[in-house]
Each structure stands twice: as C-alpha cells, then as structure tokens.
Amino acid sequence: MQYTRITSIEDPLFRKMHDLMKEVFPPEEVLEFSLWKEPLEDPSIRVFVAVHEDEVVGCTEYRYYPGWKIAMTDFTIIGKPGLSIGRFLAQNRMKDLRAVAEANGEELFGMFAEIYDPYRVAHYEFGGVKPMDPYVRREVLSHLGYKRLDFPYVHPSWNNDGEAVSGLDFCFMPTNDEVTEVPAQLVADFLKKYYSVLSNKPQEWLDMVAKLEQQQTVSLLPL
Template identity: 65%
Template sequence: MDYVRIQSIDHPLFAKMHELMKTVFPPEEVLAFEKWQAPLEDEGIHVYVAVHEGEVVGTTEYRYYPALRVAMTDFTIIGRPGLGIGRFLLRNRSRDLQRLAEQSGTESIGMFAEIYDPVQSTYEFGGIYPMSPYVRREVLSHIGYMRLDFPYVHPSWEEDGSAVRGLNLSFLPADEDRTELDASLVTAFLAHYYSALPNKPDEWYAMMEQLKGQDKLTLLPL
C-alpha cells in the first residue's frame, strides 16, 4: 500500500478520493469538488490517500498549528475492511505530524478531532462497517481520544450557514494523564480552523461565547 499526498484537484487520484468521501460522509461534511483547489495547494493542509492496487482505499487530512502546538485530524476514511487501512493511515500520519512538529521547533501537546456520537448519528456511512460511528468511536477511544465536556456544533461545509450537530469535539493528549484543556486554546483553535467558512450559524457563535467564559474544559472518556 502506498501513502500518496494530493496537492491538486487535477491529480489523477483526487476524483477517486472525492467519490470515496461522498460515499462515506453526509453532504454537509464534504466540500464541493472545485472548492478543494485552494486547500490542496495550502502547504499547511496535508491530504493523503492510501492506494492499493491502483485504487484509493482510504484517505486522511490533517494539519499542525505550531503556534498552538496542536494538530487536527480533519477526517479519516477506511474504504475497505480487511486491509489494515486504519493502522496504515495512523502510522503514516503520526510520523508525518512528528516531522512537522520537529521542523517547527515545537512539541505537540495533542490532536483534535470531531468524532461522531453514535447515539445522535443515524447516517449509514456508505454501508462500510469500519466507518460505523460505533466502531470508529471505540477504536478512537482505544487510541486515546477523549471528548471535551461541552455541547458542540460546527458550521456546515456546504457553506449554507447551517449548524451541524451529532459530533463531539475530542482531543488526543500527548500526555495520557492530562484531564483538561484551557478553554482559550479550544476557542483559538476553532476560530482559526473555521475561518475558512464565511457563513457560520448563530449556534456556533453562541457556543464560542460560552467557551470564552470558561477557564478549563474537562476531558472525558468517549
């Protein structure tokens, strides 16, 4: 299996990657094909595909913020069971993020991720069982992710200004004994991460105001 970076919508593997995304994720989580050009050209955004026998069987996107000393996994897709795709993506992403931290002269304190709450999510995720929110949540819990203790919404990637629910903002701490995060770190991260979306719902702004009034956020088991 090969780990291949995609940096243009003209890359021969990008169309296959985008089709996989549309198969697995609901529309509000998928940026339109043509709007991917700028993110792919951004050196700070890392989009990789797992290629098996010429086919895109998995993909992941992530970034590292040296000023905040945190990473973000935007998404991880396992397109087929029984190939070890999840482990393959995890190991390659971890090595690359370690490299990015070292290049910036910083040490990461951990990585954010938006993780579906299976109680709230009824979406079928393309019928691919490794992508089931129950399976994914348990795997991510095993890896070490924990959910931040506050009600979470995010702006839709369809850019229509609607609020997306059914997920928990979660964090994988580098120090497994960490039990909380500074609320200011979370608000700074979310403000930067969603600066790419011009239309944000009132619910998102209300959430951010609530977070600004807090000092610490507890990390809880998934």
C-alpha cells in the same frame, strides 16, 4: 500500500479520493470538488491517501498549527475492510505530524477531532462500509487515545448555509495520557481559525465559542 500526499485537484488520485468521500460521508460533510483547489495547495493542510493496487482505499486530512503545538484530524476514511487501513493511516499520520512539529522546533501536544455520536443520532449513512460504522469508529478513536471535550458541540455546515450541524463531539487526543484538561481559550481560538473559511456561521456556533471564551479550561472526559 503507499501513503501518498495529494496537493492538486489535477492529481488523478484526488478524483478517486473525492468519489470515496461522497460514497462514505453525508452530503453536507463533503466540500464540493472545485473548492478543494486552495486547501490542497495550502502547505499547512496535509491530505494523504492510502493507495493499494492503484486504487484509493483510504484517506486522511489533517493539519499542524505551529505555536499551538496541536493538530486537527479533519477526516479519516477506510474504504475497504481487511487491509488494516485504519492502523496504516494512523501510524503514518502520527509519524508525519511528529516530523512536522520537530521541523518547527516543537513537540506535538495533541490532536483535535470531531467524532460522530451514534448514541444521540439514530442513523448515519456511511456508504455501507462497515469499518466506517460510527459505533466502530468511536471505539477505535477511543483506543487511539481521543477524549471528549466537556461542552455541547455544534459546527457550521460545510454547505456554508448557516446551519448548525449537531450529533458530534469535539475531542482531543493528548500525546501525554496524564493530561486531563486543555485551555478553553485554545479550543475557542482553534475553532475560530479552523472555521474561518466559512462566512456564514450559525448563531448556535457563535454562542458556543463565546461561552468557551468565558471559561479557563475544558475537561477531557472518556469517549
């Protein structure tokens, strides 16, 4: 299996990756094909696919933020069971992120991720791919070391229609297991930067960020 970076929508592997995303994720979570042009060309956004027998069987997108010493996992997709794709992606992603942090003269502090909470939302569609079942994914991410940030979370819809998307937790995986909280301003600053590409923010999201900015820290809770 190859861990291959994609930097252009012209890459034939990107079409396969985008098709896989549409098979797995709800429509409001998938950015339209042409809108990927700039993100893929952005050197700070790292999109990799797992290629097995010339097919894209998994993919992950993440980015590193110099100065903050943190990363964000945008998404991880496992397209087929029985190939250890999740472990393959997680190991290669961490190896790559540590190298990027080192190139910036830093040490990775941790990584953010949005994680579906199937205990609050009755039904999610994930294309019938069992490894992508939200109960399975939540437990796997817990095993990896992700912890839930202690605040009610919503995010703006990627349709940029001003709708607030709920049913997720915002989580953080510290590289040091002894870390029990993170600065609230870091969380707020990160969310503002991360969603700066969307011009139409829901009021619920704006209120959430404003409340974070009034706090000192955010606790990390079991996932």
